[in-house]
Amino acid sequence: MVRTAVPARLDQLPWARFHRLVVVGLGAVWILDGLEVTMIGAVGPRLTEADSGIALSAAGIGRAAAVYVLGSCLGALFFGQLTDRFGRRRLFLVTLGVYIVATTAAAFSWTPWFFFLCRFVTGAGIGGEYAAINSAVDELIPARVRGRVDLLINGSYWLGSAGGAGLAVLLLSESLFAVDVGWRLSFGLGASLGLLILVVRRNVPESPRWLIIHGRGAEAERIVAGVEDAAARETGAPLPPPAGWIEIRPREKVGLGAVVTAIARTHRSRAALGLALFVGQAFLYNAVTFDLGTLLSTFYGVDSSSVPVFFVVYALGNCAGPLVLGRLFDTVGRRPMIASSYLAAAVLAAALGVLVHAGLLGAWTFLSGVVVMFFFASAGASAAYLTVSEIFPMETRALAIAFFYAAGTAIGGITGPLLFGRLIETGRTGPVMVGFLVGAGAMALGGVAELALGVEAAGRSLEDIASPLTAVDQQRATPDGRGRDAESDRDACG
Known part of the structure; x- marks a missing residue:
């Protein structure tokens, strides 16, 4: 048995250059994902043109998106268990390498089947990143600021999304690039950014928490002392x-x-919470994001060439939520902030659906309503990743993130776009209102689950929130300095 103060030492560190390195080296992958998904979605129509060099059908674009999502779900599960077994650092280098190779290969696609294969492997790399990155970040960032840092990193996805939408306008300009060149450059840009992140990431050490549990205490002590x-x-x-x-x-x-x-039996109430949070946000997010252009063109007459401009505004609104509200998740607390974010988004989604059906909105007022709704939903969705990375034992952390991401995407992330797409096809606002009401219900379910099952993790050590499977005993300081067993001070809803 080993007695160590490494977790406590990590949690009490002052904010320093090391933490900025972690945020940039690990957190930048969310910008990369946002850039990847948005830019490729925007250049998708170009791939259907005869002289694009690949000539996908319209249905092929949909299949490519589905293959990417499938790859991310399976990649999260596959790399998630490897991350818990072989370490955070080894896997966050491997998964980024997988992404770089696959997205570079996609730029040289000459036939649909090869393009689909590259998109599947790219998705697998990104899905693996989710598990490796979120677990590493939470284990390296001090407890007192873990919430705001996690939300900032997860919310940066939309900064990449806004950049992707803007770059798509440039890459689709036939006055600058040939039809069969611009879309290939979009993949090259993603790979180039990935290489820059890899250079920085090589300086991020292994999680000392993981090292301690796997019997490499001397290495953990050396890293923390440095x-x-x-x-x-x-x-x-x-x-x-x-x-x-x-x-x-x-x-x-x-x-x-x-x-x-540990996930399904010992912490089954926490598992139910994680599933509710992920399904709710995945349903609403994927439904609106994938169908935003169709909503604007069908009901507000927005030309397809102008959709990227609207999407930039939408993405920046999403980025603002975690940035503005993130600090409150550490000061006010996880439970009230997560519940209020989900419930506020639910109320706004229902109201937006009613206003759409009543014909009271134009293109920009509709977008304004969407931006306000996702200001809150984005903070809640980012907090879903934070939640499942905090409330399960150390040995299960990466796999828990992977499981809930995959399950939420499979249940909510697939049904949302399919339902909204069918409702929009009717050309009537009544069915679309129903779609927004269903999305509101999914978010409300997540908010209620947080109120009923939420674990207050703000400012608490990860080992205090969920004792490691390998733990024999632990103690943390109390205001009188005497210390107490963390096991005897479990959260009431834990």
Whole structure:
């Protein structure tokens, strides 16, 4: 057995250059994902043209999107369990490498089947990133700011999305690029950004928490001591003594059966919470995002060439939610902020559906309503990733993120666009209102689940929120300095 204060030392570190390196090196992948999805979606129509060099059908564009989503779900599950077994650092280098190779290969596609294959592997790399990155970030960032940092990183997806929409306008300009060149450059830009991220990411160390649990305590101590020395020099102030310790029985690997049991049986109420949060946000997000252009053109007469402009505004609104509200998830608390974000988005979605049906909106007023709705929904959706990465034991963290991402996308992320697409095809606002009401119900379910099952994790050590499977005993400091067993201080709803 090993007694260590490494988790407490990580949580009490002052904000320093090391944390900025983590945010840039690991968090930038969300910008990459937003850039990838939006830009490829915007240049999709170009691929259907005869002289594009690949000549996909309109149905082929839909299949390419479906293949990408399928790859991301399966990649999350596959790489998620490997991340828990072989380490965060090894996998966040591998998954980014998979993305770079696959998206570069896509630029040289000459036939639909090869393009589909490349999109599947690209999605697998991005899905694997979700599991590896979120687990690593939460284990390296101090507890007092973990919420706002996580929301900022997850919300940066929409910064990449806005950039992708803007770049699509440039790449589709036939006065600048030939028809069979511009779309290929879009993949090249993604790969180039991925290479820059990889260079920075090589300097991010393995999670000391993962190292301790897997019997590599000396390496964990060396990493934490180096970070502490650098932070002390940077701030010019000595660091306080550790505020707690944990005693564990290290294992080289934890069986998949023990991991699944911890998620599905030991923490089944938390599993129900994670599923409700992910299904709700995936349904509303995918339904509106994939069908936004169709909604604008069908009911408001917006020309397809102008849709990217609307999408830039939409994406920036989504980015603003986590940026503005993120701090409150650490100060006000997880439970009230997540519940209120989901419920506010639900109310606004229902109101927007009614206004659309009543014919009271124009193109820009409709977009304004969508932006306000997703200002709250974006913060809630980012907090869903934060939640499932906090409330399960250390050994299950990456797989838990992967499972809920895959399940939420499979249930809500697929049914949402399919339902909205069918409703929009009717050409009538009544069915579209029903679609918004269904989306509102899905978000409301997530908000109610948070109120009933939510775990207050703001400012708390990850080991206090969910004791590791390998833990024997742990203690953290109390205001009187005497310390107490974290096991005897479980969250009431845990």
